[in-house]
Amino acid sequence: MSIGATHIDHVVIRSSDAAATAAHFSRLLDAPIRRRMTRPGTGAHLEFMKFGEIILEFAGPPQPAEGEPRAELAGFVLCVRDIHAAVRRLRELGYSVGDPKPAVQPGAAIATVRSGTHGVPFAIMQYGVYPTPTPREGEQR
Amino acid sequence: MKLLKIDHVGIVVRDLQEALATYERNFGLKADPSRGGEVPALGIRNAFVPVGESDLEFIQPTTDQGPVAEFARERGEGQFLLSLAVDDLQAAVQHLRALGYRVSDPNNGIAFVSPRATHGVNLQLVQRG
Numbered sequence A: 001m002s003i004g005a006t007h008i009d010h011v012v013i014r015s016s017d018a019a020a021t022a023a024h025f026s027r028l029l030d031a032p033i034r035r036r037m038t039r040p041g042t043g044a045h046l047e048f049m050k051f052g053e054i055i056l057e058f059a060g061p062p063q064p065a066e067g068e069p070r071a072e073l074a075g076f077v078l079c080v081r082d083i084h085a086a087v088r089r090l091r092e093l094g095y096s097v098g099d100p101k102p103a104v105q106p107g108a109a110i111a112t113v114r115s116g117t118h119g120v121p122f123a124i125m126q127y128g129v130y131p132t133p134t135p136r137e138g139e140q141r
Numbered sequence B: 001m002k003l004l005k006i007d008h009v010g011i012v013v014r015d016l017q018e019a020l021a022t023y024e025r026n027f028g029l030k031a032d033p034s035r036g037g038e039v040p041a042l043g044i045r046n047a048f049v050p051v052g053e054s055d056l057e058f059i060q061p062t063t064d065q066g067p068v069a070e071f072a073r074e075r076g077e078g079q080f081l082l083s084l085a086v087d088d089l090q091a092a093v094q095h096l097r098a099l100g101y102r103v104s105d106p107n108n109g110i111a112f113v114s115p116r117a118t119h120g121v122n123l124q125l126v127q128r129g
Helices: A018-029 A083-092 B016-027 B067-075 B089-098
Strands: A005-015 A035-038 A045-051 A054-060 A071-080 A109-113 A122-126 B003-012 B037-039 B044-051 B054-061 B078-086 B110-113 B123-126
Touching: A005 A018, A005 B003, A005 B044, A005 B054, A018 A045, A018 A054, A045 B003, A054 B003, A071 A083, A071 B078, A083 A109, A083 A122, B003 B067, B003 B123, B016 B044, B016 B054, B054 B067, B067 B078, B078 B089, B089 B110, B089 B123
Parallel strands: A005 A054, A071 A122, B003 B054, B078 B123
Antiparallel strands: A005 A071, A035 A045, A045 A054, A109 A122, B003 B078, B037 B044, B044 B054, B110 B123
């Protein structure tokens, strides 16, 4: 039985200095940074690039650590058709899964699968769960 | 250098068949039987699980040598590399080398960017087709 995964929505790179690592990857890969933001609640600094259908998310502390930036792959997020059904299914299988909550992506809900993923921090996500505000002119999503 | 998409996410696992069974049984993600297998030159066996336009690559070390075995020894299972598809691998390698980055020679349509050039992230470039 499936959780209804449609694609990888984003891959996370955790860095001691997310802005520096994102800028470095932008130069390295000749690709633009599409969005920058502070995560509500934690204050984490986030920057985003996009390749095909997948977002590359750079996540770091509110204030960059001193010294040379150090980064590592830190998980991925699968898009599912129905996040509530997927969470129910995974809980039936014995997985510890968080309740769906608003993601930083507008209108999206996200739930973290806490174990049983062969070492990969893993979350599931569904767009269009919550109402989204109308983007202001010139605002990038 | 033209990047086409994220080709795949590489995940190191202890037991390839067990990982594939978990992802198929519990998440509904099934390996493509036409790809993957033993790769003695890299000391691995692997399998690709399509998810949308990309794949998850599950990688099991088959020797004690090499970066995959080293990763497994030091960190156990986990996300190992990010693979980006490019339209022209030779051109991409030349472009990155011209910028001063260390990149391996292309081999079987694949090249690796030195982690020193990526703040520590294992980055692979691949040309399909």
